Amino acid sequence: MPEPSRPVVLLFPGQGAQHPGMAVELYGAEPEFTEAMDEFFTLMGEEGRRMRADWLGDDPGVPLDDASRAQPLLFAIGYALGRTLTARGLRPAALLGHSVGELAAACLAGVFDLAGAAQLMAARSAAMATVGRxxxxxxxxxxxxxxxxxxxxxxxxxxxxxxxxxxxxxxxxxxxxxxxxxxxxxxxxxxxxxxxxxRQPFHCPAVLGAAELFSVGFAGVPLAPPRVPIRSTATGLPVERAQALSPGFWAGQLARPVLFWAALDGLLSEGGYTLVEAGPGRTLSMLARRHPAVRSGRSTVLSPLPASAQGTLAAWKAALEEIDGLVAEGV
Missing domain, CATH: 3.30.70.250 (Malonyl-CoA ACP transacylase, ACP-binding)
Structure with a gap:
């Protein structure tokens, strides 16, 4: 009797996963990814145009490690990868994001739409601009x-x-x-x-004021319960309806610690999963491989993108063969 397929969980990385040329080889080569990125840049207006130029160019006007570049680009890439995978028929059982990756998960799950996400990313960058070095x-x-x-x-x-x-x-x-x-x-x-x-601190008392400013940016952004369960890095449990509808819950994430291991451990204690990192590099994949459930083989990890610009498209195509296999199995 064949072994039943493991449900898929998408992992969305945050600050620290960024690198020059991240996911650039997919732009123009992967239609759904390209469409999602262009949609986000358009919604971001003139700043989106500059952000796109910095992402695709060799001499960015704003350093990639600055919050105003790393954060919205990591969000956009994570969201675009998630949308690309779901367009291929993948149906994730849960989503788990680290820092700004949690906002990518929320957008993919329908807590807010991409237009709302663009407003929130602009507000998040503006709030972090008030934080010292x-x-x-x-x-x-x-x-x-x-x-x-x-x-x-x-x-x-x-x-x-x-x-x-x-x-x-x-x-x-x-x-x-x-x-x-x-x-x-x-x-x-x-x-x-x-x-x-x-270039700035995150998830500590030094950004409490920025978190309060960020919460103002939620004005006019409709919030909805997630259509796909999101494992919270605040509680280690699935995001509840009341939390999903609370601007303070999402804005407060900027200043509170990210309890990634608690969220991952809670998830993997429930059964076997295939963890797919929907973002540049393998930051979360490497952490997940430390978990006993992965070391024992009860759960597995798939990293579609490398930790450098070169070889992105080849690695992506290789990963898609495994992902298409999961889709064929009905995951």
Whole structure:
């Protein structure tokens, strides 16, 4: 008797997954992807035109790691990939996004339409423009161990744990010069950190004011319950109807920690899945491969795009063969 197909979950990465030329080879070669990207850029108006030029060009006017570029482009690419896969007949059982990837999941699930998403991405960028210089650091420590090392002095400056990606993969964020001072203290204590590509902090008290500004941007954007379950990185549980309809829930995500591992663990505890990363690179795929359910083979991971610009189209076509197989099996 054949083994039943595993339901598919789409994973949408956030800040840190961006790289020059990400998904560019699909533009013009994959009609549904191209249409979705152009639709988003058009809805973004003049800023969308500049964003498209920066994405496709070799000399961007705004650095890719800046929130005003990385965030809307990661959103757009994740959404466009999701729309491309569903157009091929893939029916995801759930969606799981990291940071701005959660907004891509929400748009794909119908919480807001693409026109609303363009308004929200513009509002998110404007809110983050009010935040001073800062960033994020990844550390190979458990969250509770890292919190103990941060201490009151850094907490008072707005530095805190920003993401719990795996049991020993934690991200801390905050403003400068405090974040660099913490990195030096951690290094002196034998803890190695790695900068996450970002010019601003996210998911920490330093952006509470930006989150409040972002919430204003939801004015006039209709919200609806998700048509596909979204696994929340705030609770680790499916997004509830009341949460989906609350601007504060989505805007508050900007300042609260991303509990990615809790969301992934809750999902994979329910059964076997095929996890497909709908975004550039393999950031979330690598984290998912650490999970016992994946290591045991009960769940599997598929990464359609490489972590560099070259080879994107070839990798995508190879992944589509597996994805089309899933569709043929009725997933």
């Amino acid at each position: 800062g960033g994020m650091l990844a550390a190979g420590l458990a969250a509770e161990d890292l919190e103990a090392r941060i201490g009151d002095r850094f907490l008072a400056a707005g530095v805190s744990v920003a993401a719990v990606n795996a049991p020993r993969h934690t991200v801390v964020a905050g403003p400068e010069p405090w974040l660099s001072d913490l990195a030096r203290e951690l290094a002196a204590g034998g803890v190695t950190t790695r900068p996450v590509p970002a």
